Amino acid sequence: MHLSPNIWVWIAVFFTLCIYSFLYKDNPFYKFAEHVVVGVSVGYGMVMWWNLSVVQRCWVPFIEQQRYDYIFPAILGLLLIFRLSQKLSWLSRYTLGFTVGAGAGVGLPLTIQATILKQFQATVLPLNFTTWAGICNFLIILGVLSGLIYFFFSKEHKGVFGGVAQVGIWFLMIGFGATFGYTVMARLSLAIGRVLFILQDALGVNVG
């Protein structure tokens, strides 16, 4: 065992234990760590915002590259600040109208192309019931169609429609179970990472 001489490692150990103390119950150590992480992430965000957004993407193009078209978004950005005024907050709606409208306009064809068409394209698979791959393809098509039918609430889930929707629920439940299992394993791997950090980096224990 060889204790780490690095003070930062011990600070990290302290905060790790503060967070794990929540397993017992909510306590001041947990709350302290919770507020510290908020502060650090906001501070980090501010510095990154200044370096990447303000300097590199606003100041440099406007001053050094003479991109005078940046005046337009700058005015829209300034209007957004009026959100803080009770009387003039309506001015920020111009910016919101532009960003939300443009976002919807950009997103509309992209959603159709990148999600709807691509997903349908990937679902249109060759059916061949003599091979395992063909049966799996059939299951994928069945799962997607029955899942979509389950999400269609404009028609009552009765008769054949209800039966297909029931198949969709089965696929969804298995999907949720698989996602749950996957998430638990990812979280456990993080927990193992934290324990290894304390044992190896801080306490210098050789865990093999």
Added chain:
Amino acid sequence: MFWKRQIPLAIAFLAGLIFAIQYFVPHRVSQTIFDWYTDWGIVIGAFGAILGFYSISRLHITKITKRREGWLYSVATLVCILAMVIGAIVGGTEKGTFFAQMYSYVFVSISATMFSLLGFYIASAAYRAFRARTALATGLLLAAILVMLGRVPLGQTISFWTKWNPNLPSLVDIANWIMDVPNMAAKRAIALGVALGMMLVSLKIILGIERTYLGGGD
């Protein structure tokens, strides 16, 4: 009313229409318009971030000045914000500086531990939710157990039947199959449902039917 509501809706309509059409026009001008949009979005976002920073700072300053419950924690938050900003101004943001060390040893440590903490809570929630009361719950439980076992070396070790016949699938193979076939089908159905919903919301925004983003008032 006209300046406060109709003009913003008209801006949203025009912007939505222009940016929806530009996708289908394979011309240099169309690409330039899209490039403007991405550049301008960053500039507008930079101003938007000011609102966020102001909002969180005001919240904690008010809490401290009015000595509300837990005001000392707000002091910790503000001290950390200032420490990060001053640390970056004085020492820079390169590897090994105070700013970088705070990120690596405080932010990364706390966030990784918080995420790992969720593992304990979803495990206990699963105990309550996954009790095999119905056939559907049993399906969910089985899928979860098989995926969990298939993701660790133990899954391969306890697949004793593969020693009798190597052609039989191990727990790892079963877990992979669950992820690749029924799970993918379910995820695809959800993704398609979400995409169709997004498409409709986008249309509603462009046509001015969806107006909640404008907020309340006139």
